[in-house]
Amino acid sequence: MTSLRASAVLPLIAALALAACSEPASPPDVPAPAAPAASPAAPAAAPAAAGETVGGDGSEIVLNALTSEDIEAETLPGELACSFITSGDEALLLARGNVASSDPAVGVVKVGDYVERVAAPGGFDGMLGGTSFAGRGKTVVIEVTGEPVGGGESPPRPATLTYQRADGASRTIPGQWNCGP
Template identity: 50%
Template sequence: MNRHTFAFAGALIASAALSACNATEDEPLPGEPGNAVEQVAPGAAPAITPAATPIPDASHAVPVDNPDAPSPTTGGDGSDLVLTPLTAADLSGITLAGELACSFSQSAGGPSLMLARGDVADAAGRASFAVKIGSYVEQGLALQDGGYDAMLDGGRFGTRGLTLTVRKVGAAARSGGESPPRTAELLAQRGDGAERVFAGFWTCGP
């Protein structure tokens, strides 16, 4: 090989080395922007960036119990306290002793939620009554002596596991007649803590 040939071969080798170096510098590294496919070692799981946990704002706050809400009517077993109007069939199957009656209804002249009877001028006697709890008719007695006269302005009555109080008896809803309905409330209290108030009318007379 003469001197000119040797110089030409050296120039070719230097040019190839310079091109390889430039190509390496221009190639993006794995994981850098512009690298279309990230190289993952065989058998290794790809890295996962955990998502940021959002911070709830005031509009998504968890509601709290309203302290002004009325007390629930359910008792210890979770059931509602339900009184059902007495039907004609219900009344035909019960016997209430007494000369005159008082009844509580949710509308003037409507069916009775409770019906009680007692004797007039019976200072030592107690009125008897009937009430329909759900679908069952129960009978009981007034919790105070005095018969019919003692319940003209309301009163307390008791049966198995239930106490009924007729209270806030007002003026007659209409004038005239022997048995004018009077505005009143019926408080029903069950032995397991359930209670409920019914608004309506207390009617006493023949």
């Protein structure tokens, strides 16, 4: 009996799929619209303001600062750390990794009220010049955009953090990337 139902349903599914792909015919008494003689160039889309969510389903990407409690609750393996700090001195990402290691660097980012793990290849060394972290349904890209600011053993560098969600939404935030002891 199941094969009888399947044989009756398959043609219906095929017909619906074909109908969904075809364009509706215009009625014969309605003339097709004339093409404009010269179509003006479409206005360029305005770039998103720094920190604005673009694309995706329209919902905002909310990144919150990591608190000391958030960081203490996570056990991040590794000898040395890198962090992304906003101009308002908020840590949005903290990651740790081992020097000269092929083990991934492991980090955390706080999306809304949830602390979520991310990882990047190459350990600590792989994070120094910026990297791409991956996690469940997200990618966090750190791009170093300038020379070190200040002196010392591990001065911060201007950078951007771009959070990319699986639905195509992204949000880019300027700040500083700091790696070291």
